[in-house]
Amino acid sequence: MVGFGGVGADDKCGAVAVALTIHPRTIEVLASRGAHKPFLAEGVRIPGGHFAMLDDRLDFQDLDTPFPYTLALPQVRTEELLQEHALGLGATIVRGHRVTGFAETEESVTVRARGPEGTYEIEAAYVVGCDGTRSTVRTTAGIGFPGTPATVLGWLGDVTLDAPPRPGFSAFTRQGGVMVAPFPGGRFRIVGVSPDSRTDEWPGDLTMDELRQKTVGIAGDDFGMRDVSWLSRFGNATRLAAEYRRGRVLLAGDAVHQHFPAGGVGMNVGIQDAHNLGWKLAATLNGWAPDGLLDTYHAERHPVGAQLVEHSRAQTALMTTFTPEGLDLRSLLSGMVATQPAFSRALSERLTALAVSYPTADPAAHPLTGTRAPDLAFTGTDHGLFALLHPDAYLLLDLTPGGTLGDRALPGLAVRTGTLDRPPAAWSTLRAALIRPDGHVAWAGDERDDAMLSAAVGRTIAATVAGGRGSRGTAAA
Known part of the structure; x- marks a missing residue:
């Protein structure tokens, strides 16, 4: 498998701001692969987020996650840390190479590329395009x-x-809206919109004087602004790929969704795309994937992309309305964030992707099926569920006393026997659960009869892991 990625230049009115924000679910993703500690060490922790620059901010402190905050970290450093982790796993990364085309057959894809030493070809089982809008x-x-x-x-x-x-400063008036976000190292990003933002004509490159003028006009202060390192304009061109997979070609990140960077979610959704796709490709290439597993990538992630587009457009509308009616709408919604905990939490969980679930068509499935598993604690251990997840295997949680389900480990399946320590209410009656490599629940069971529970586990493994069909563990069930 070969992947192509990079920061792609776009037309000026469609250009998007380089990412700064790492949301809680993305930190969880990194933690499930043992890659989160460098990000925690360097990122600036911000205990909340915003929806459309409303005056009242979303509070992440009560979210069901060990990381109830966003991390402010420049994208260039995020890419460096991800690269270091990938190289440590044996990945090969080359810079200055560009894909120019490819030819696909039933068995493989031959990619044509150009690098510093000329053109060449690579043959791979699959190609993943992460190469921008x-x-x-x-x-x-x-x-x-x-x-x-x-x-x-x-x-x-x-x-x-x-x-x-x-910290967390923002201001919104009829003159516009502005936010100030901290960087590691004492730098800051100033982001804003103004009445003249509603345009489809390029007004020229942003200057330091214009940035200062707009900030003072909205916030009443330039905060001692100096030593600019980057100035940019970014647009709200909004697009969503019709397909995330076609044959042996798959797409992720900005290659499938483009939008206004409201809430700082774009890079996060791209990383979560890759998290969903990576284990499915591994399962397919390693021979333990059931038929049709790769097709679930589009089925699961395209709706997430559609929700991203909806949220971004909604926030764009709220951030670029400066009429009395628009300001009253903002005031109404901001007041609901401040006074309606359920509303605020729902927005927070959607913004941070903690609410992402992959629905099942089985009406008899347990309500937890498809949901994100929290970082469950186990009695007698000092680590949670995230540390137990495998990038190349499902995890069967045997929560029965004494581990009555037996040894069912096989390629694509690991087993963890134990007792949950103070589990959430929804997990308190479970006796077994099958967790996907991306941390979502594939199956959950609370059957009290050991024989019936064992049989259900056997059927689930047979349907989920190709090697489970006729395996010793399944036969015993």
Whole structure:
């Protein structure tokens, strides 16, 4: 399998801001692969987030996660840390190479590429295009990218502030909206929109003087702004790929979704795309995937992309309305965030992706099926569920006294016997659960009869892990 990625330049009105925010679910993803500690060490922890720059911020402190905060970390450093982790696992990464096309057969894909030493070809079982909104892989595969062009231009600058505002500062008036986000190392990002943001014409590159003028006009202060390192405008061009998979070609990240960077979720959703796809490719290449597993990638992630588009458009509308009616709508919703805990939590869980679930068509399935498993604690251990997840195997949790389900380990399946320590209410009656490599629940059972529970586990393994059909463990069930 070969993947192509990179930061793709886009048309000016469609350009998007380079990511800064790492959301709680993404930290969980990193933790499930043992890669989170460097990010925690370097990122600035912010105990909440915003929806459309509303005055009242979302509070992440009560979310069901060991990481109830966002991390502010420049994307360039995020990429460096991910690269270090990948190299440590034996991956090969090359820079300065570009895919120019490919030819697909029933058995493989031959990719044509160009590098510093000229053109060459690579043959692979699958190709994954992570090559941005102008994805050559997507275009060559003939996958549509429908959507709408940019009608709004936001602006941002990365600067030093001699008199920075309070953490989490934002301001929104009829003159516009502005947010200030901290970087590691004492730098800050200023992001904003203004009435003149509603345009489909490129006004020219952003200047330091314009950034200062807009910030003062909205916030009443420039916070001692100096030493700019980056200035940019970014648009709300919004598109979603028609297919996440076509044959042996798959797409992830900006190659499948483009949107206004409201809430800082874009990179996070891209990483979560890869988290969903990676184990399915591994299972397929290693021979333990059931038929049709790769097809579930589109089925599961395309709706997430559609929700991302919906949220981004909704926030864009709220952030770019400066009429009295628009300001009243913002005030109403902000008040609900502050006074309606259920509403605020629902927005927080959707923004952070903690609410992402992959519904099952089985009406008899346990309600936990498809949901994200929390970092469950086990009696007598100092680590949670995330540390037990395997990138190349399901995890069967045998929660019966004494582990009555027996040894069912096989390729694509690991087993953990134990007792949950103070589990959430929804997990308190479970006697067994099958957790996918990406941390979502594939199956859960609370059957009290040991023989019936064992039989149900056997059927589940046979349907989920190709090697489980006729295996010793399944036969015993």
